[in-house]
Amino acid sequence: MYRKVKRLADVVLSGAGLLVLSPIFMGLIAAIKFDSKGPVLFKQKRVGIHQSHFHMYKFRTMSIDTPKDTPTHLLENPDQYITKMGKFLRKTSLDELPQIINILTGKMSIIGPRPALWNQYDLIEAREKYGANDVAPGLTGWAQINGRDELPIDVKAKLDKEYVNRLGLLMDVKCFFGTITSVLKSDGVVEGGTMDSKIEEKVASSKENHY
Numbered sequence: 001m002y003r004k005v006k007r008l009a010d011v012v013l014s015g016a017g018l019l020v021l022s023p024i025f026m027g028l029i030a031a032i033k034f035d036s037k038g039p040v041l042f043k044q045k046r047v048g049i050h051q052s053h054f055h056m057y058k059f060r061t062m063s064i065d066t067p068k069d070t071p072t073h074l075l076e077n078p079d080q081y082i083t084k085m086g087k088f089l090r091k092t093s094l095d096e097l098p099q100i101i102n103i104l105t106g107k108m109s110i111i112g113p114r115p116a117l118w119n120q121y122d123l124i125e126a127r128e129k130y131g132a133n134d135v136a137p138g139l140t141g142w143a144q145i146n147g148r149d150e151l152p153i154d155v156k157a158k159l160d161k162e163y164v165n166r167l168g169l170l171m172d173v174k175c176f177f178g179t180i181t182s183v184l185k186s187d188g189v190v191e192g193g194t195m196d197s198k199i200e201e202k203v204a205s206s207k208e209n210h211y
Contacts, residue, residue: 002168010110014103021097028059028094035085038064041098046115047124049136054107056115057098061086093183099139111172112138113160123153130161142171145178 018025029040042060045053062072066081075081082090089095102108108115115137116123127133142163143156151159163171 005169006109006111006172007106010103010106013110014100017100018104021100024094025097028089028097031085032059032083032089036060036063036083045118046137047118047120047133048107048115049134051124051128051133053118054102054115056108057101059089059095059098061089061095096139103139107136109136109138111141111175112136113141113163114138114144123157126153126157127160130157130164132157132160132164135164135167138175140175140179142175145175145182 032040038060040060042058042062043055044058046056048054061083062078062081063083067075072078072082086095099108103110112135113127113132116127124133141160143151143159146159147155163175
């Protein structure tokens with residue numbers, strides 16, 4: 001029953017969002033076109049409910065010569081690909097706004113596990129074990145307010161499992177307001193290198209600060 005209510009809320013809120021945010025959309029489109037060459041929207045094949053595939057939309061934040069189907073945090077030096085406008089969009093998470101279209105068409109939900117890339121086989125497999133592939137992926141979710149890019153695959157999958165097990169209005173409200181806090185703080189955003197290297201850098205920095 002709640003899933004039907006959740007879908008109705010997705011349609012109403014995403015439709016209203018497109019209308020209300022249309023001036024912001026137009027402003028961002030103009031800024032992206034002015035800043036760099038290439039299309040305004042970036043589409044990427046992602047995994048949806050029951051491991052179906054769909055194209056997820058974002059505002060383009062990287063140059064057109066960026067390696068395809070590679071998560072940003074796995075690029076050796078992502079700064080060389082991220083545009084000036086892209087840095088602003090990523091920091092504010094405004095690059096995610098076009099996913100309102102995905103929500104309106106039923107490929108995504110406002111709240112749910114973030115859709116994996118089609119080739120993130122380890123994450124897809126882990127989610128399948130926990131039943132997290134049986135709900136619509138979301139614009140934001142439980143894992144996103146509990147670590148975001150910093151989370152190892154197994155931890156992210158377990159948080160997705162927790163979301164599925166606790167699926168309901170209260171859980172979605174927690175994720176919604178938790179996302180607002182995370183965006184304002186830019187929590188858990190990792191733009192380059194592997195997670196291990198980021199942890200090592202933090203540990204080294206911590207040690208240096210003690211001397």
